[in-house]
Amino acid sequence: MTAPLLQVHELTKHFPITGGPAGIRTIGQVRAVDGVSFNLAEGETLALVGESGCGKSTTGRMLLRLTEPTTGRIAFSGDDLLSLGHSALRRRRREMQIVFQDPYASLSPRQRVEDIVAEPLDVYRLYASHGERRDRVAELLRLVGLDAAHLRRYPFEFSGGQRQRIAIARALAPGPKMIVADEPVSALDVSIRSQVVNLLQDLQERFGIAYLFISHDLAVVRHIAHRIAVMYLGRLVELADRDALFDAPHHPYTQALLSAVPVPDPERKRAGIILRGDVPSPARVPPGCHFHPRCPIAQDLCRESVPPLRDIGGRSVACHFAAPFPIATASTSPR
Ligand code: SF4
Numbered sequence: 197m198t199a200p201l202l203q204v205h206e207l208t209k210h211f212p213i214t215g216g217p218a219g220i221r222t223i224g225q226v227r228a229v230d231g232v233s234f235n236l237a238e239g240e241t242l243a244l245v246g247e248s249g250c251g252k253s254t255t256g257r258m259l260l261r262l263t264e265p266t267t268g269r270i271a272f273s274g275d276d277l278l279s280l281g282h283s284a285l286r287r288r289r290r291e292m293q294i295v296f297q298d299p300y301a302s303l304s305p306r307q308r309v310e311d312i313v314a315e316p317l318d319v320y321r322l323y324a325s326h327g328e329r330r331d332r333v334a335e336l337l338r339l340v341g342l343d344a345a346h347l348r349r350y351p352f353e354f355s356g357g358q359r360q361r362i363a364i365a366r367a368l369a370p371g372p373k374m375i376v377a378d379e380p381v382s383a384l385d386v387s388i389r390s391q392v393v394n395l396l397q398d399l400q401e402r403f404g405i406a407y408l409f410i411s412h413d414l415a416v417v418r419h420i421a422h423r424i425a426v427m428y429l430g431r432l433v434e435l436a437d438r439d440a441l442f443d444a445p446h447h448p449y450t451q452a453l454l455s456a457v458p459v460p461d462p463e464r465k466r467a468g469i470i471l472r473g474d475v476p477s478p479a480r481v482p483p484g485c486h487f488h489p490r491c492p493i494a495q496d497l498c499r500e501s502v503p504p505l506r507d508i509g510g511r512s513v514a515c516h517f518a519a520p521f522p523i524a525t526a527s528t529s530p531r
Contacts, residue, residue, distance in 0.1 A: 207268030299359035436511035
């Protein structure tokens with residue numbers, strides 16, 4: 197069996213909270229990411245889902261060391277990323293790219309499309325002549341469904357969906373093995389989200405790119421992901437194959453999240469679950485299971501002991517009392 201492209205082990209990111217008379221004393225910590233482990237295979241899409249503030253984007257940024265982890269290990273193509281020196285990390289970064297949520301903010305308004313897309317080509321010197329650079333940019337624009345004749349235009353001359361295609365072309369330019377796609381369609385009109393998701397899938401089939409697809413939109417995730425990792429307050433609570441997760445979520449938080457997603461088959465309806473209260477602040481995480489103040493089946497053990505991520509029938513679940521969702525479906529006919 198080949199080793200995964202990416203191996204993440206017990207990754208944490210704690211941001212200090214400062215205070216005191218001079219405002220420089222550390223008086224607490226925001227536990228944005230709190231011991232996250234997962235693998236990503238070549239050509240695979242792993243979706244990282246959860247509510248806003250659960251640590252998804254911080255996790256994605258740490259993979260590229262755009263945010264430095266507090267502790268943990270990240271191995272990419274066999275290299276320990278956190279111990280690489282500047283030049284070795286720079287070489288590895290060529291294979292790891294990111295697409296951000298907001299195509300309005302992520303593209304410089306003063307640069308022409310040609311220069312935006314060519315940026316990684318310039319950084320890694322991936323052309324021998326100016327003509328080759330331009331040909332490569334034109335090819336990348338065609339790959340993402342844009343007119344190669346528009347390479348002298350500026351970002352403001354494009355729609356939101358087209359701008360995100362430009363950002364994807366830039367990410368593709370250095371030939372990455374993995375792209376962290378951080379809410380790549382959330383800022384787009386609903387009508388064009390599926391086009392961009394389909395584009396990402398086409399590019400994956402063509403080039404074998406692996407995606408860490410960060411999203412809070414479970415309908416989109418259901419379309420694109422091979423596996424899904426659910427985060428709550430900085431921790432992974434469930435990780436499973438897509439169909440297994442949607443068919444029978446085991447963790448009470450996953451069950452609540454999925455209960456809000458429409459089921460395509462009208463014969464099979466999910467019972468809605470309303471969670472009590474709000475997500476606690478990551479600066480004041482509850483002891484034991486982070487989810488216990490909102491969990492409908494919490495017991496004393498949950499308040500005292502952190503549930504480890506354990507294997508249950510081929511999936512990973514962090515719950516002392518995990519079981520297939522008893523009210524996931526109300527089917528009138530056998531499956
Ligand atoms: Fe709920 Fe307890 Fe499981 Fe946490 S460990 S999800 S509180 S049952």
